[in-house]
Amino acid sequence: MADDVYTGIFDAFTTGNFWRLGMSSYPAKQADGQPIWSGWRMTDLIMNPDPQCFQDLSPGYAFGLIRWDPAQSESDQYPDSLRFLLHKRQECYRFGVTTNCSPTDGGYWDNVAFAFVDAPAPPMSIDIWNWINDTFTVNGIERDANPLGGAEFDTTTALIKIGLNISQNSNNTARYAIPGDSTALLASGTEVRIDLVFRIHPGPGNYRSLGVRSSGLRGVPTSDAGIDYLNPNGNFWAEYLADGGPVGGLAGNQHEDNDVLGTNNGRDWSELAWNSARCDSAEQNLWRIAARALGGPVSGGFATIYNELDPKFSTLGIAKNRCWLINATAGVTSANIACGNPSVVTNGWPTTAGYADEDGGGPLTLGQTYEYTKILPDGQFTPGTHVQYFFRHQDLATSDPATMIPDTNLVFPQPGEGSADGHRWQQFSVLPDRWKRATYGGLGDACMLFVDSNDRRGNERVWVSISDSLCMTAANKRGAHNGWHAAGGADLNDPAGFVYSRNGQPGTTWDMYGVKASESLTAKANGIGVDLSNHSPQGLINGQWSFCGPSIDMLEEFYSVILLLSGDLNNGVLGPYSNNGADDHAMLAQFLAGGQTGDANHRGLWAMGDGFVESEWGLPLLDDYFKVALRNPSYRVESGVGDLCIDLVSQTPITTNGDVYGIRNSCLVTNDVLEPLVGSVASTHYAPAGSGPPPLVAGAFHDVDDVNGEYWQALADGFDIESLRTRFCDTSFGRRMYLYNALANIFSKICTIVGSPSCVTDVPNNSSGTSFVDFMNLRNNPLVSGRATVDFGLARKDRVTVSVYDVSGRLVRELADREFAPGNYSLTWDGVDNDGRQVARGVYFTQVRYRESGFTSARKVTVLK
Numbered sequence: 001m002a003d004d005v006y007t008g009i010f011d012a013f014t015t016g017n018f019w020r021l022g023m024s025s026y027p028a029k030q031a032d033g034q035p036i037w038s039g040w041r042m043t044d045l046i047m048n049p050d051p052q053c054f055q056d057l058s059p060g061y062a063f064g065l066i067r068w069d070p071a072q073s074e075s076d077q078y079p080d081s082l083r084f085l086l087h088k089r090q091e092c093y094r095f096g097v098t099t100n101c102s103p104t105d106g107g108y109w110d111n112v113a114f115a116f117v118d119a120p121a122p123p124m125s126i127d128i129w130n131w132i133n134d135t136f137t138v139n140g141i142e143r144d145a146n147p148l149g150g151a152e153f154d155t156t157t158a159l160i161k162i163g164l165n166i167s168q169n170s171n172n173t174a175r176y177a178i179p180g181d182s183t184a185l186l187a188s189g190t191e192v193r194i195d196l197v198f199r200i201h202p203g204p205g206n207y208r209s210l211g212v213r214s215s216g217l218r219g220v221p222t223s224d225a226g227i228d229y230l231n232p233n234g235n236f237w238a239e240y241l242a243d244g245g246p247v248g249g250l251a252g253n254q255h256e257d258n259d260v261l262g263t264n265n266g267r268d269w270s271e272l273a274w275n276s277a278r279c280d281s282a283e284q285n286l287w288r289i290a291a292r293a294l295g296g297p298v299s300g301g302f303a304t305i306y307n308e309l310d311p312k313f314s315t316l317g318i319a320k321n322r323c324w325l326i327n328a329t330a331g332v333t334s335a336n337i338a339c340g341n342p343s344v345v346t347n348g349w350p351t352t353a354g355y356a357d358e359d360g361g362g363p364l365t366l367g368q369t370y371e372y373t374k375i376l377p378d379g380q381f382t383p384g385t386h387v388q389y390f391f392r393h394q395d396l397a398t399s400d401p402a403t404m405i406p407d408t409n410l411v412f413p414q415p416g417e418g419s420a421d422g423h424r425w426q427q428f429s430v431l432p433d434r435w436k437r438a439t440y441g442g443l444g445d446a447c448m449l450f451v452d453s454n455d456r457r458g459n460e461r462v463w464v465s466i467s468d469s470l471c472m473t474a475a476n477k478r479g480a481h482n483g484w485h486a487a488g489g490a491d492l493n494d495p496a497g498f499v500y501s502r503n504g505q506p507g508t509t510w511d512m513y514g515v516k517a518s519e520s521l522t523a524k525a526n527g528i529g530v531d532l533s534n535h536s537p538q539g540l541i542n543g544q545w546s547f548c549g550p551s552i553d554m555l556e557e558f559y560s561v562i563l564l565l566s567g568d569l570n571n572g573v574l575g576p577y578s579n580n581g582a583d584d585h586a587m588l589a590q591f592l593a594g595g596q597t598g599d600a601n602h603r604g605l606w607a608m609g610d611g612f613v614e615s616e617w618g619l620p621l622l623d624d625y626f627k628v629a630l631r632n633p634s635y636r637v638e639s640g641v642g643d644l645c646i647d648l649v650s651q652t653p654i655t656t657n658g659d660v661y662g663i664r665n666s667c668l669v670t671n672d673v674l675e676p677l678v679g680s681v682a683s684t685h686y687a688p689a690g691s692g693p694p695p696l697v698a699g700a701f702h703d704v705d706d707v708n709g710e711y712w713q714a715l716a717d718g719f720d721i722e723s724l725r726t727r728f729c730d731t732s733f734g735r736r737m738y739l740y741n742a743l744a745n746i747f748s749k750i751c752t753i754v755g756s757p758s759c760v761t762d763v764p765n766n767s768s769g770t771s772f773v774d775f776m777n778l779r780n781n782p783l784v785s786g787r788a789t790v791d792f793g794l795a796r797k798d799r800v801t802v803s804v805y806d807v808s809g810r811l812v813r814e815l816a817d818r819e820f821a822p823g824n825y826s827l828t829w830d831g832v833d834n835d836g837r838q839v840a841r842g843v844y845f846t847q848v849r850y851r852e853s854g855f856t857s858a859r860k861v862t863v864l865k
Contacts, residue, residue, distance in 0.1 A: 008106025011049030016092030018045035023065035129517030154205035163516020165525035173576035179525035189395035201271035203384030211440035245276030287324035317370025384434035422461030424483030447751035454567030471755020529587030561604035570611020595711030645729035672718030728777035782862035
């Protein structure tokens with residue numbers, strides 16, 4: 001379904017309002033078999049606090065909104081009828097809205113359309129928050145007394161969790177952050193088999209001699225005892241060395257032979273070898289009560305837990321106590337749930353359940369099972385570990401080829417998972433990346449942490465590409481984490497750019513912490529400050545909270561600069577707020593406040609996003625550390641300028657050259673207009689200012705203040721990294737140069753992040769006349785009155801022809817055909833041909849052609865006068 005929507009009142013934090021889409025299908029079937037309309041199936045609640053107009057596309061089947069009984073339908077494939085609704089919902093109580101609750105103005109839909117696409121349903125679907133989150137280890141100074149800088153830390157381990165917060169809503173900031181254990185997905189087919197396919201680059205602490213791969217893997221990081229794949233004895237590494245699984249490979253040819261006799265009994269682990277395990281049905285660990293729809297497998301659901309038919313089910317299975325309701329008719333609460341051996345606990349357990357027989361007997365006692373054992377285990381992966389994985393779907397009842405999600409034959413986009421981040425598989429890291437240490441052959445510890453608070457929405461793809469271009473990622477590491485690396489302008493899905501022979505964490509001077517479900521107000525479990533969320537003991541959830549984020553000691557020990565990208569998100573970027581207890585504000589504030597005298601001891605924080613300041617406006621982090629306020633959440637509203645591309649003019653903190661970049665300014669982009677407070681200065685201006693009083697501030701910078709003991713640098717940009725372009729928005733070269741200037745001129749005082757200037761091969765348009773690039777742009781289009789302006793620039797002297805053609809290719813007007821020196825130029829066309837006659841209304845094309853360099857560009861111009 002498609003519709004145009006105006007989102008003026010849909011701001012949960014100020015009006016308590018959301019909207020959502022619902023669908024109902026016919027025929028469904030009631031208990032007596034009679035056909036009826038299905039119940040309404042609804043999307044999640046949606047909000048957008050900026051007053052925007054945009055087109056919203058909602059795929060009903062992909063969103064799980066269309067459910068019917070095919071046996072009742074004329075065709076067995078499709079429902080007979082559909083109905084849908086657009087629903088406004090008010091929840092002021094959840095967000096503490098006491099004034100202006102649910103106003104009746106300013107929310108509209110128009111041009112609602114419904115399309116039917118006759119195409120096969122996708123065989124698999126995964127909610128975006130069910131992917132595994134990047135993670136720090138459980139152990140920190142205050143967590144486990146392990147010195148962070150020493151070798152003891154390298155053998156600490158992580159808990160492997162997803163991005164979804166499964167704790168109960170509290171409707172306040174005290175909500176627990178409890179991430180789910182396993183990735184869950186839905187799959188269709190008659191006899192479905194789902195396999196998790198993965199490969200692992202172990203961390204230095206997984207080796208018997210730390211960081212020495214030839215020494216062989218430790219069985220567990222807490223012991224330097226090695227492994228033997230001929231006698232796996234239930235060890236994770238040894239079991240997969242012996243048998244990598246039917247999808248991953250066969251024993252003996254999937255892992256490298258080790259030339260060092262005796263190490264792993266002659267076989268070495270390869271981070272490039274794919275392994276596989278069969279996934280089991282998703283279900284709760286709860287004795288099934290069919291009449292109440294409790295327990296039992298989820299229809300079409302699978303999870304990253306071992307299937308009973310997988311050979312490692314019994315060898316790697318962990319015995320778990322079965323759980324049941326004490327009172328079968330009472331509520332599903334912790335007080336009514338018991339788990340354990342029924343011979344000891346006599347409180348309603350059905351003693352004839354026979355769970356030991358279900359799992360094949362063995363060492364299990366009655367009431368225990370190997371089910372729910374995670375394929376990727378907790379307590380095994382050390383800092384520097386990197387895991388790449390995808391799912392493989394096969395319907396054993398048909399001869400249809402297997403399918404994958406993510407599709408490893410694609411980079412961008414990945415329609416099956418809705419990601420624009422640019423990857424051929426999913427991946428996660430255990431941080432920090434200790435392989436970067438010089439001790440283990442790296443170039444030195446990463447000094448910057450990149451926090452992707454715009455996960456899946458494209459910021460990662462852009463940042464990684466810039467990092468490659470600015471030599472922040474060594475050439476031999478490019479594509480190591482996401483499976484591709486391509487030159488600018490190349491087709492991202494061209495296999496020529498695919499990277500197969502690398503597996504490792506991204507970056508050389510930086511580490512990446514991706515926040516899964518970052519766009520969700522209440523679903524995300526793992527912000528940068530999750531370690532400061534509610535940890536008070538409470539019943540069954542005691543100790544189950546997230547350890548994915550860093551402790552403050554880890555953050556201060558390992559990093560000097562944080563880059564936080566929030567992209568196009570304009571609310572809920574940082575916690576805490578209602579139903580999100582992660583105290584990101586306190587974590588970042590403590591990090592900055594820990595700066596000391598001397599450049600190398602300063603701290604740096606750079607936040608970029610077209611709604612970051614809007615989201616956090618008025619909170620202490622912005623007031624006291626960034627020292628910036630919000631003038632207007634929309635440049636278009638503040639300035640009255642509707643140009644699709646506007647100038648971004650750099651100020652002294654970024655560069656003294658007066659560089660001019662471009663910023664996209666469509667109706668879908670809400671660039672923040674900022675107001676520097678005392679202690680900060682404007683780092684960039686938007687231009688033109690339109691009717692607003694210039695300057696309109698795009699970025700604000702707080703420098704170190706020795707007098708007041710503020711030993712940090714903080715840069716807040718009110719625009720999305722993806723909207724940042726070269727002047728006139730023709731190319732992305734300007735984006736590359738802007739980031740280079742900001743990193744080199746501001747944050748390199750703290751630590752070296754970017755490579756040498758020779759890494760930067762492109763420069764933006766420059767008002768000082770020192771450097772130029774080839775470009776062409778067209779203004780005052782459509783031409784209603786006055787003159788159309790052709791802007792163009794030359795990197796070097798060349799002969800330039802500027803011509804206007806009609807749609808048939810006939811030359812209408814020649815504006816220039818001569819030699820131009822390097823620089824920027826503007827020519828105008830008044831809408832007349834070479835004979836001085838006014839041309840007819842219609843479409844024409846303006847072309848710029850450079851004889852020597854071969855640069856050519858054309859733009860369509862519409863004449864309406």
